[in-house]
Each structure stands twice: as structure tokens, then as C-alpha cells.
Amino acid sequence: MSCEVDTSLEILFKKFRVRKSRLPAVIIARCDLLTKKIVFEEAYEEKSLNEIKDYLPEREPRFLAYTFLFKHEDGRISQPLVFIYVSPFGCKPELQTLYSTSVRPCLESLKLAKCFTVREIEEISDDWLMGMFIFTSNIVNLPAPCAYPGFVCKFLSPLMVIVLLTHAKETVVAFRKRLQVAPALDAMQRLCAKNMVHRSYAAEV
Template sequence: MMTFTERVSPSDDDNNNYSVDTSTLESLISLFSANKMSTRTVDIPQDVIAALKKFRFTNRKSTAAISVKIVKASLSMAVDEEFEDQSIEEIAEELPENHPRYVLLSHELKHKDGRISYPLLLINWRVCSYTAPSGAPMELMTLHASSLNYFQQVAEVAKVLEVRDGAEGLDTKAVDDKLLAN
């Protein structure tokens, strides 16, 4: 925590009359810090951040993904599963039917001009059966929804594909359409 010990006042050649009470400034900084912390309901541990960075900077020539879940008991995220050399449809089949996930996907994209790139896409896997007894608890869905922007910032991904209807909603066409959209 920073401490301020000086009282700021105008110099002789300054026409403004002002002063800053350091205790007020410290209180404002403390309040700002507390509010900043309270907006994050779920923590992203350093091992998850490291796994996301490693995934981002790995050169690959095939589709790959990393799935991250929220651990409700600890209010933190954890790497759930990593996928290498699998199609998007195969990845979709392996994701849980009734529990939300953040899926960072690297996928070969063929552009109209013949270029090939491997952009990243965040899949917001929000599949939930609200009527089934085995459906994801509403608390988990709420934590997932409230943490999306924070996860997106940490993962450094610009585009997000929302998937709410299971494996049927996640296929190569949906991913390509999202990545090619302006």
C-alpha cells in the first residue's frame, strides 16, 4: 500500500489555491482497490494463466483447444482438458452437456485470398438443461456469466462464439463464420 506523507500546496508562482489531504487520498485509493477486487467473483490462478499463455504462443498446424472450468468451491478457474489434433466437432462432443466452460480454440482458417492463419477464438460454452435435475446449478451459470469478460481479457482473445445448444451448435462452419466476420 502506498503512503503519502506530504501535503500538496501551490507554489509561490502558482495562482491556484489548493491542497490535498493525504488521508483522503489514501482513503480513495483504498476504496478504488477494494472495488476493483470485488468485481472479480472468480480468480484465475497463475497456473491457468501460464497454460493459456503457453497455448497462445505454441506453433501448431492443426486444430487445438484448451477447456477451462470454474471450481465453485474455491471460486477459481482450472484447466479442465486440452485437445490436440481433433476436429471441432470431436471437441464439441467431448465437452460436458450440462456444465459451462470457456474453450480457447486455435483453428486453421483459409481466407478467400488463399492465406492460411491460425487465429484464436473463445468459445463460451453455456450449455445447460434448465429442466433436467442434472443441469448445471444456477450459481455456477451465474459465476460463469460474470467471469466471461475477465477471462476474455486474461486470454487476450477478441472474438467470442456463444454456444448454447450443445455439440450441434459448435461446428467448423460456425467457427469459420465467426472468425471471418468483421
């Protein structure tokens, strides 16, 4: 069973999408177990992911809508809005099930295209987001279920996973040479070294 997005959260999110400020900002949402609605919890501005992760519970999932400035290789500056599904290890199975089945309804209701999943709160940082954003911006037409934890191994063969990891590393190396984004390379190298795409894999859905 999945949760529906509460109307008040939808209204708040519409205002969030058209905000004029270019500073980073986040909306944190949770699933209300009584009403079975995805409801607003907190919002922060002028805070990086490194700071925001300190406000997240250690044993409960959360949904994050996060906007930040991104510099493209051609010098353009954009302000992407991404969805981050935080599902820490140690959560109650029923909570993980409720949140994971609510990801797609939340994405569709809030009209978000890019989704990142992370299983360890300590992994969340600006460097991690930059590495994953560069990675997914250069991979297209992946199956939507890959946005969910554990699905990559079901939809991709071991050979395809190796190819994607290699491509990701080469992509970030190229960006580092052009943009000198050393943190992004370090973040992707850690992911490649772990060889666990399903833990923090992101895909366009």
C-alpha cells in the same frame, strides 16, 4: 461474483499461444466452485470442434480456447485463437451466473479478443465456427456486452437485428462464391432462419 483465472492456467495459456504446430488445438477450462478460480480441465490437439464437443458436459458451462487454420479470401492462411463460452440449456442458474460473470475477466486475463457464445452443444461444429468467424470478421464496433447471451436484444433494436442478419447472410454468400465455403453459408442460414441471434451470437470484445 466472478472467478479469477488461476495462475497455472495463465502460464499454460502463454505456452499455448506460441505453439509451433498448425494443427487445431483446444484448452478447456472450468470454474472451481471451492476456490472461485478458472482452472485448467483438459487439452486436446488434432481434434476438430465436431470431436471436441463430445468431451463437454451436457449440463455444465465450459470455457474453450480454440485455435484453427483459416483461409482468407486473398489466399492468406492465418491461425486465429478464439474464445468459446459454452452455456448449455438446463444448467443450474447459479452456475450460469458464475460462468457468465467470469467471461470478461477470463478474456482480459488471457488477452483474447474474439468471443463466441453458444447455448446448445449440438450446434458446436467446424461449420458453425467458420460461419460465425466470417460473420464477426466483417462487423466492427459492436458493443462488448453483445458477447453475452441475451444481451443482443437489449442493445440492438429489432430493425438493427434484421440488418445484421441480412448483412451476415450476404457476407457469407459472397465468401461462398469466392472461397466455395458451403458449410459456412449453411451454418449462417440456420442462424438467420431461427432469428435467434442471442443463442449463438458472437462479437469482438
